[in-house]
Amino acid sequence: MATIIEQACKGRITPEMEAVAQKEQVEAAYVREMIAAGKIIIPLNTVRKSSPVGIGKGLATKVNASIGTSSDIVDIDAEIRKARAAEDCGADTLMELSVGGDLDRIRREVLAAVKLPVGNVPLYQAFCEASRKYKDPNKLSEEMLFDCIEKQCADGISFMAIHCGINLYTVERLKKQGYRYGGLVSKGGTTMVGWMLANKRENPLYEKFDRVVAILKKYDVVLSLGNGLRAGAIHDSFDRAQVQELILNCELAEIGRKMGCQMMVEGPGHVPLDEIEANIILQKRMSNEAPYYMLGPLATDVTPGYDHISSAIGAASSARYGADLICYITPAEHLALPTEEDVRVGVKTAKIAVYIGDMNKYKESGRVRDKKMSKARRDSDWEKQFSYALFEDDAREIRNTRQPNNERTCTMCGEFCANEGSSRLFKNDLIPGEKL
Ligand code: SF4
Numbered sequence: 001m002a003t004i005i006e007q008a009c010k011g012r013i014t015p016e017m018e019a020v021a022q023k024e025q026v027e028a029a030y031v032r033e034m035i036a037a038g039k040i041i042i043p044l045n046t047v048r049k050s051s052p053v054g055i056g057k058g059l060a061t062k063v064n065a066s067i068g069t070s071s072d073i074v075d076i077d078a079e080i081r082k083a084r085a086a087e088d089c090g091a092d093t094l095m096e097l098s099v100g101g102d103l104d105r106i107r108r109e110v111l112a113a114v115k116l117p118v119g120n121v122p123l124y125q126a127f128c129e130a131s132r133k134y135k136d137p138n139k140l141s142e143e144m145l146f147d148c149i150e151k152q153c154a155d156g157i158s159f160m161a162i163h164c165g166i167n168l169y170t171v172e173r174l175k176k177q178g179y180r181y182g183g184l185v186s187k188g189g190t191t192m193v194g195w196m197l198a199n200k201r202e203n204p205l206y207e208k209f210d211r212v213v214a215i216l217k218k219y220d221v222v223l224s225l226g227n228g229l230r231a232g233a234i235h236d237s238f239d240r241a242q243v244q245e246l247i248l249n250c251e252l253a254e255i256g257r258k259m260g261c262q263m264m265v266e267g268p269g270h271v272p273l274d275e276i277e278a279n280i281i282l283q284k285r286m287s288n289e290a291p292y293y294m295l296g297p298l299a300t301d302v303t304p305g306y307d308h309i310s311s312a313i314g315a316a317s318s319a320r321y322g323a324d325l326i327c328y329i330t331p332a333e334h335l336a337l338p339t340e341e342d343v344r345v346g347v348k349t350a351k352i353a354v355y356i357g358d359m360n361k362y363k364e365s366g367r368v369r370d371k372k373m374s375k376a377r378r379d380s381d382w383e384k385q386f387s388y389a390l391f392e393d394d395a396r397e398i399r400n401t402r403q404p405n406n407e408r409t410c411t412m413c414g415e416f417c418a419n420e421g422s423s424r425l426f427k428n429d430l431i432p433g434e435k436l
Pocket of ligand 1: 409411412
């Protein structure tokens with residue numbers, strides 16, 4: 001069966017393209033054209049129906065939430081609650097990244113629990129299984145690795161972060177560079193580099209890239225080129241090893257797209273604000289505008305407990321300069337496995353970040369809601385204010401817990417409410433500016 005990219009190349013508009021176009025208020029022909037060019041992707045799987053989500057050029061920036069057990073904490077019910085919480089708070093995609101417990105069972109239960117497209121990192125399970133079987137992850141065989149990818153595709157995963165861009169040349173760049181302030185911070189990337197060094201062999205995901213693509217194509221799954229050497233410290237941003245991996249990932253994105261597989265490129269971990277724009281320009285130019293999935297980025301290293309905020313600052317800037325999908329960060333980042341509440345806070349913070357980024361990426365359409373909110377606020381129309389709030393229930397709850405004496409005001413200024421004062425002084429229709 002033809003993949004969605006192959007159908008797009010033949011000029012066919014599929015129901016998923018129609019659905020994305022309707023949600024994003026763009027023409028279906030535009031979505032088709034961009035999918036054919038590899039600039040928009042829709043994470044899919046032939047064996048599992050998920051909500052159609054478009055990621056890429058000209059569309060709203062999306063938010064991914066990652067959940068999953070660790071080797072220390074395995075509570076499947078908690079992970080299901082986190083998955084549902086992420087969906088409830090507005091995440092566009094979910095990544096199931098478990099490394100503890102019965103990994104097949106967790107993945108299948110999460111896939112059954114949500115309608116979101118679900119992604120994962122197959123290297124995690126592959127190395128876990130090798131560790132459990134041989135007590136040594138470096139004994140992972142190529143067949144185990146490819147079988148694992150196929151099994152996860154067959155379960156219904158819609159996008160896979162696969163570390164194809166780490167090869168021996170990239171590792172050599174890392175060694176020659178001679179420093180890494182933050183070391184390696186990608187679990188999959190570190191383990192794969194360890195495997196390559198222990199076995200003195202090329203990364204099979206790079207060497208047999210065709211085989212990776214063939215498996216994903218069979219299920220029409222998006223290949224998200226993992227960022228195994230991403231910076232875990234702002235002083236490592238743009239270091240040569242990371243840029244080398246990005247070059248390879250952009251090259252592979254083009255090759256995979258020509259083979260008929262939807263491709264996405266993953267990007268940096270920690271990046272100072274002044275380097276975000278350049279990072280995105282580099283990725284977009286080198287990949288011919290493949291969708292860019294940015295992990296954060298965290299704009300500083302010194303905010304444990306508040307990394308969701310540092311990451312949101314980086315994410316707003318990333319969305320503004322052209323990132324297409326942002327991975328949320330929770331308050332537990334660098335500290336512990338996130339709780340359900342951490343997931344809720346993480347998703348909402350990232351949603352705010354991409355909303356602000358899109359206000360600047362799409363200056364016309366991105367600011368319409370703000371204009372409506374301004375008028376509702378000016379008119380003390382509380383119901384409308386709630387309806388334009390990104391998180392209506394939270395806004396209502398705060399107001400309801402502190403009811404004002406005059407229902408047109410709030411308890412912040414009470415009888416000195418400036419909105420009420422200015423309406424009395426000028427009448428709303430005399431306030432300078434266009435009428436709404
Ligand atoms: S009371 Fe103050 S904070 Fe509340 S609506 Fe009026 S001006 Fe705004």
